[in-house]
Amino acid sequence: MEIGIIGGKGDMGRWFAHFFSQEGYTVHIAHKDEGMSLAEMGARCSVVMVSVPIGVTCEVIEKIGPAMRKDALLMDITSIKAEPVEAMLRSTECDVIGCHPLFGPEVPSLEGYSFVICPARTGKGTWLSWLRTLLRKNGARLVETTPEEHDRFMGIIQGLNHFNTMTFGVAMDALGVDIEALKPFMTPIFEEKIRIIREVFNHNARMYSEILTRNPYLPAILERYEQTVGELKHLIEIRDAQTLQKRLQKAGIRFPAMTKDSPA
Amino acid sequence: MEIGIIGGKGDMGRWFAHFFSQEGYTVHIAHKDEGMSLAEMGARCSVVMVSVPIGVTCEVIEKIGPAMRKDALLMDITSIKAEPVEAMLRSTECDVIGCHPLFGPEVPSLEGYSFVICPARTGKGTWLSWLRTLLRKNGARLVETTPEEHDRFMGIIQGLNHFNTMTFGVAMDALGVDIEALKPFMTPIFEEKIRIIREVFNHNARMYSEILTRNPYLPAILERYEQTVGELKHLIEIRDAQTLQKRLQKAGIRFPAMTKDSPA
Known part of the structure; x- marks a missing residue:
């Protein structure tokens, strides 16, 4: 399975690129004008994670959203959830889960750290259960709630x-x-x-x-x-x-x- | 040598009573209406330490000050220095050193903790050097400054x-x-x-x-x-x-x- 990370050279982007690689997934990154184009990422990846500064998150979501495959999952990891989740729902038809990992890029693993998810559009629940399993398996304390x-x-x-x-x-x-x-x-x-x-x-x-x-x-x-x-x-x-x-x-x-x- | 502690049943008072006893001094305490009277304490003790809540410190100083022997040392340990030091200088003729131990009663010893002293009236310096030696010997980080x-x-x-x-x-x-x-x-x-x-x-x-x-x-x-x-x-x-x-x-x-x- 191929996973795309937009902002993949940022601190958290690198963290998740490493994490998904360790989990055996093929990771592609986009970072400003470097790496894979968003059009190609949307066409190839089953999961795309937006890991850019909060101030440009919605703008990036509006670019990647329409490029996503319908059977894919779009996630963001910003510290605010209502605004980006709304932007994701608005700009794509695929599954949408807002995330907020409550830790910084200095932690060695998910073990013992809280990870908030806001399942916003979860289709038949396949992506939701994939994410839950992945996080729990790595020892994260999973917290599910609404963006509000x-x-x-x-x-x-x-x-x-x-x-x-x-x-x-x-x-x-x-x-x-x-x-x-x-x-x-x-x-x-x-x-x-x-x-x-x-x-x-x-x-x-x-x-x-x-x-x-x-x-x-x-x-x-x-x-x-x-x-x-x-x-x-x-x-x-x-x-x-x-x-x-x-x-x-x-x-x-x-x-x-x-x-x-x-x-x- | 006899040392008096006013407020000797409070947390910090007990700490210093223990400290001075360990150092080989005879410790007397006064606490509200219990223990030694301030008149007797002033007559007997070479050193008196005021260890009462800030709100009643000056009031207590004005009682003990006039009872102190001229060759004695009066100290307080409140977190404010100008007001009590001024009250000590006003109410007694003996040596006066304002103190502020920068730690709570939970610490096991002075080792590594800061201890502020404001030497205000130090006669020939005998009490000042006694106090410096005592604090340094026990590993305190001695900080000397003015009340202001x-x-x-x-x-x-x-x-x-x-x-x-x-x-x-x-x-x-x-x-x-x-x-x-x-x-x-x-x-x-x-x-x-x-x-x-x-x-x-x-x-x-x-x-x-x-x-x-x-x-x-x-x-x-x-x-x-x-x-x-x-x-x-x-x-x-x-x-x-x-x-x-x-x-x-x-x-x-x-x-x-x-x-x-x-x-x-």
Whole structure:
């Protein structure tokens, strides 16, 4: 079976090219103007995976979609699901499954990592069961959901989370903070936050920026975040430690102590 | 030599009582209305350490200060330094060193942990060299600075940092986020943030709230944080991923890749 990966020279594209090769499939890649043409890929491949930056995903989908064979499977692996899944359904008649692998290209295998799939058009279910089997066999934690639920949850898990990281780092930059001078004074929690900032700011700023600007649920979430900032800032300005403490303890109930099954 | 610890039944108080006992000193404790009276402690002890919540530190200092012998050493260990050091200098004539151990009561020893001291009145330097020797001998990373520099740096390391954590957790509570439902979708960075929220919200909400409301540099820092939130939120609302990416990359220069000496 032949599998095509568009964006096959990107970090995740290379990861999946290697993965599918290891699984015994013939892999073709397209990357910008290099590699196989999309017309040939659509004609030859049973499965095509779109692995390009979020900002150009729908554009690429609209090119490959009409070239796909009707008995094929089209997948994308972007961190947003409603928009690309809709574009896939609109531009092709073949099977469509939106994917979001919850890991980066540095992981050695699927073992223990979560992999979200949104089955959108699954025909007789043949492709769906192929994908499920492949992922489970390799030890992925398979999570099946709708594009809407995925994006709503990711509005918190990626959207609010990365926004929280970005505002912390950008505010430190705006304040002219000298990280070297702070080093002798750093606490373990601060060091952890700096590690996260380094990851988000230096590793793949484009991806993180596109995740945030494309999530349809994020603006409403950020509205509430901004309110919270104003409220807690006010408590600090008036030095009301007691009310601040009560707010933390009330919210803390939502974050219970770790259990064996908890991620920590 | 006799050492007194006020707040000696608190987590950090117990830690230091154990530490000084192990070092061969006779330790007396006072805790609310229990243990040795402050009058007796001041008369008997060569060193007194104040280890009570930040909110009552100055009040306790004003009680013990006048009872101290002139040849003694008075220390506090709160996370804010200007206010308690000033209170110690005002209320006693003996030596004064403000301390901030940058670790919690769960650590087994000083080995490898940072310990900030602000020598404020050090007479002939005898107590200062005693304390330096004691801390270094036990492997602490000794950091000496002024109360003002300490508080300015902690405005970022603890103030802005914990504020960033608090707003994330309180906003999730305000949004009614169901952490259990999110679990299958969690990314490693989100899991790390949840661990930090658990620590700040459930472990010692009073201490974290008092650190924030007492830092004199924090209101100005939070002014800038709120501005940053507004600016990045606007970029997300207008879906301007490119400008957001540029802001991250510009700020990212301040957070360079990890080196062997870096905390991460």
